[in-house]
Amino acid sequence: MNAAMLRTPLVAAVAVASFAMSGLASAQGTDIEQRLADLEARVAAAEARADAAEARAASVEDTVDASEARLDEVARQASGEEGFSFNAYARSGLLIGEDGKSTSGSPYITPAGGLGGAVGRLGNEPDTYAEAVLNYRQTYDNGAKAHYRTMIADGVSTSNDWTADESKLNVRQVYAELSDLPSFTGAFENASIWAGKRFDRDNFDIHWLDSDFIFLAGTGGGVYDVQLADSWKANFSLYGRSFTDFDVVSDVDPNANDTDSFIYTVNNYFGNVQWMINGLSAADNDTRDLGNGAVAADSGVHTMLAYHGDSFFGLGEGNFKAALLHGQGLGAEVKGLGSDGDLTEDASATRLAVYGTTYLAPRWRIAPSVFAETSKDRYDAGDEYTWAGLNVRLANELTENFEMQYEASYQHMDLDQGPAGNVAEGSYSRYTVAPTFKPQVGGFWQRPEIRLFASYSDWDDDLNDYSADDAFGEEGFTGSEWSFGVQTEVWF
Numbered sequence: 148m149n150a151a152m153l154r155t156p157l158v159a160a161v162a163v164a165s166f167a168m169s170g171l172a173s174a175q176g177t178d179i180e181q182r183l184a185d186l187e188a189r190v191a192a193a194e195a196r197a198d199a200a201e202a203r204a205a206s207v208e209d210t211v212d213a214s215e216a217r218l219d220e221v222a223r224q225a226s227g228e229e230g231f232s233f234n235a236y237a238r239s240g241l242l243i244g245e246d247g248k249s250t251s252g253s254p255y256i257t258p259a260g261g262l263g264g265a266v267g268r269l270g271n272e273p274d275t276y277a278e279a280v281l282n283y284r285q286t287y288d289n290g291a292k293a294h295y296r297t298m299i300a301d302g303v304s305t306s307n308d309w310t311a312d313e314s315k316l317n318v319r320q321v322y323a324e325l326s327d328l329p330s331f332t333g334a335f336e337n338a339s340i341w342a343g344k345r346f347d348r349d350n351f352d353i354h355w356l357d358s359d360f361i362f363l364a365g366t367g368g369g370v371y372d373v374q375l376a377d378s379w380k381a382n383f384s385l386y387g388r389s390f391t392d393f394d395v396v397s398d399v400d401p402n403a404n405d406t407d408s409f410i411y412t413v414n415n416y417f418g419n420v421q422w423m424i425n426g427l428s429a430a431d432n433d434t435r436d437l438g439n440g441a442v443a444a445d446s447g448v449h450t451m452l453a454y455h456g457d458s459f460f461g462l463g464e465g466n467f468k469a470a471l472l473h474g475q476g477l478g479a480e481v482k483g484l485g486s487d488g489d490l491t492e493d494a495s496a497t498r499l500a501v502y503g504t505t506y507l508a509p510r511w512r513i514a515p516s517v518f519a520e521t522s523k524d525r526y527d528a529g530d531e532y533t534w535a536g537l538n539v540r541l542a543n544e545l546t547e548n549f550e551m552q553y554e555a556s557y558q559h560m561d562l563d564q565g566p567a568g569n570v571a572e573g574s575y576s577r578y579t580v581a582p583t584f585k586p587q588v589g590g591f592w593q594r595p596e597i598r599l600f601a602s603y604s605d606w607d608d609d610l611n612d613y614s615a616d617d618a619f620g621e622e623g624f625t626g627s628e629w630s631f632g633v634q635t636e637v638w639f
Contacts, residue, residue, distance in 0.1 A: 234280040240634025241306060242273035244623060249273070249306075250630050251618035254357040257575045257606070258613045259534035259560045263482055263498075263520060265356040267538045267556030270579035270600035272357075272634060275310075276302040278319070294324045296345070319364075320345045334374050342368035349382065349414060349421075351455075351468060353502045353516050354591075355540045355554070360470045360500050361423065361451055362483050363412060364388075382414040390432060390488030406431045408477065408485040419456065421470075425449040427477040427485055437489060439527045439567065444492040447477030449484060456503070465505030472498045479522060489526055496522035504591050514540040514591055530565035534558060544588040552581040552598070562613065569614070573607030595637040602630045 244250030252273045254265040278300045285293045298320035303310045322343025331338055347363035348371060369384025388408040408429040415422045426448055433445040451472045459465030472481040479494035480487035502516035519535035536558035544550045556577045563570045581600035585593055605627050611620030618624045 229284050229286050232282045232284070234282065234639060235278060236638045237275075237277040238272060238634065238636045239275040239277075240272050240632055242271075242630055242632045245629040245631075246623060248623070250628070251621070251624055252630065256618060257534075257558055257560065258562055258571060258610055258617050258619065259532070259558060261614065261616055262522070262525075262532050262534065262562075263358070263480075264534040264536065264558060264560065265353075265358040265518065266536055266558050266575065267355060267540070267554045267577055267579070268357045269355070269540065269552060269554040269581055269598075270602035270630065270632065270634075271577065273632070274302060274304045276300070280320075289329050290327050291325065291329060292327045294326070295322075296324075297321045298346075318344075335370070336374065338373050339371045340369070341371070347384065347386075347412075353500060353518065355502070355514060355516060355538055356518060358500075358518070359482055360453065360468065361472070361481075363410065363425075365410065365485065369412070378417055380416045382412070384410075384412045384414075386410040386412070386485065388485045390429065406488070408432075408488065410485045412484075419454055421451070421453040421455065423449075423451040423453070425478060425484055429477060429485075429488065432477075432488055433492065435488070437491070437526070439565075441491040441493075441524075441527050443488065444476035444479075444490050444494060447475055447479065447490070447494075449474040449478030449481060451481075459503050459505035463505050465503060467501070467503030469501040470499075472496075472500075479525060481520070491524050491526065491528065493524040493528065494522065494526075495524065496520060510544040512542050512544075512591060527565035527568065530568065531563045532561075534560045534562070540591070542583075542591070547587060548584060550583050550585070550588050552579075552583050554579045554581070560610065571609050571613040573609040575604070575606040575610065577602060577604040579603075594639070595635060597633070597635050599633050600631065604628050604630070 242250055242252045250273075252271045253260065254268040254271060255261070255263075256271070257264060257266060260266075278298060280296060280298045283295045287293070297318065299316065300319045301314055301316040303313045303315070305313050320343075322341055322345040324339055324341035326339035327337075328340075344366040345364065350359055350362050350364075352359040352362075363384075363386060365386035365388040367384060367386040369382060371382045373381050373383065375381050386409070388410070390406050390408060406429050408427065411426040411428075413424045415424075426446075428446050430445065432443050435443040437443055449472070451470055453468065453470035456467040456469070458467070460467050473496070474481045475495050476492055477485065477487070477490055479490050479496040481496050481498045498518075498520040500516075500518050502514065504512065504514040506512045516538045517536070518538070521531075521533040523531050525532060536556065538556045539554065541553040542550050543553075554577075557574065558576075559574045561572045579600055579602040581598045583599075584597045585595065587593060606619065608626065611625060613619065
């Protein structure tokens with residue numbers, strides 16, 4: 148019962164008492180008047196106490212409301228929905244050859260690596276690479292949301308603790324994104340807009356090869372999740388990149404040494420199906436001298452048809468992704484869109500990428516992938532490059548904190564640099580065993596991991612000395628090689 152409810156009976160009591168006492172006033176005189184005065188004083192005191200109780204109750208309600216608001220705020224910040232958050236990816240490892248010296252390694256170590264032909268990465272990474280992602284999210288009174296992100300990254304191959312001379316420290320992302328805007332209606336009701344320097348939100352990769360299916364990045368702006376129909380969403384964006392370190396003949400600036408590459412993107416989603424269409428343009432790029440009589444492309448087209456499966460190819464629980472990509476001209480770099488200015492105007496490339504993950508048994512999981520590409524007239528008229536690979540990652544969860552990981556990787560290459568270049572055909576294979584410790588096993592995406600490993604790699608002699616940019620054929624790296632090492636990988 149609150150103070151207001153108490154006040155009514157008290158007043159009634161005073162009225163009844165006053166009426167009863169009026170008949171006795173003449174007999175009792177001043178004594179009755181004194182009693183009435185005392186009663187009125189007690190009633191006033193009771194009313195004061197009731198008012199104080201009401202005030203205390205209101206104060207308690209305000210305190211509870213404020214506490215609930217603070218708890219909601221803490222919950223939003225803890226969930227990453229609002230406030231500051233930090234995400235990271237990092238790997239660091241040491242690779243030792245069978246002679247006790249450092250040895251070469253990379254998912255892109257083969258002659259096809261320069262063309263995007265990645266092989267398995269387990270026991271094949273001697274570098275240190277780290278990404279630090281700083282986020283700030285805010286929700287406004289009208290329901291609108293803002294997200295600001297800065298990403299800093301660095302990668303080195305030296306094992307030293309101080310790597311300033313080799314550091315490639317870089318701000319890879321800095322952008323703002325706005326969503327849930329009340330003034331957006333119709334097809335844009337659930338859309339978000341962004342501008343700045345970023346990785347596209349919908350890039351996706353084959354983790355075991357350290358290769359994206361598609362990598363769209365640069366500086367620009369766009370809009371996500373435009374609802375064009377009940378089962379059709381689309382993203383629209385414009386990204387800018389720059390080609391550097393070559394001589395460009397420019398009427399405006401004869402000393403110019405770069406040219407802009409623009410990527411115009413429409414990314415369509417129909418349920419699990421994704422259809423991406425890109426147009427590319429690079430002003431003045433066709434004035435470049437590629438040194439072989441070929442003309443550099445100043446435009447291009449690119450498309451990707453992908454499927455994001457929610458099972459293991461329909462055979463069981465798990466997931467899979469598959470994509471077919473094709474590009475012409477500047478679009479012939481089918482993964483890193485707009486990143487290669489050396490492509491000829493006649494360049495064409497087609498790539499297939501597939502991977503899946505599932506459990507074979509309660510403690511055994513498997514992740515196979517297929518990766519292949521063919522391209523023609525890429526850097527010279529008449530060149531032709533074909534490569535294809537199969538990779539399988541297998542893991543056996545032995546305890547809550549320990550598992551054995553295994554990886555087998557195979558790649559075949561048929562590489563022809565054209566009339567004035569080298570020709571090579573052959574295969575590469577690699578096998579790795581990696582005892583792995585982690586806080587908790589349970590799926591391919593649990594990190595951090597600390598791994599020991601032993602790897603055996605071999606390749607055909609015909610691949611040695613194909614290119615000055617790979618290690619094949621170098622002293623101590625000519626095939627049938629063992630390597631050993633330790634590595635950590637972290638993300639959160």
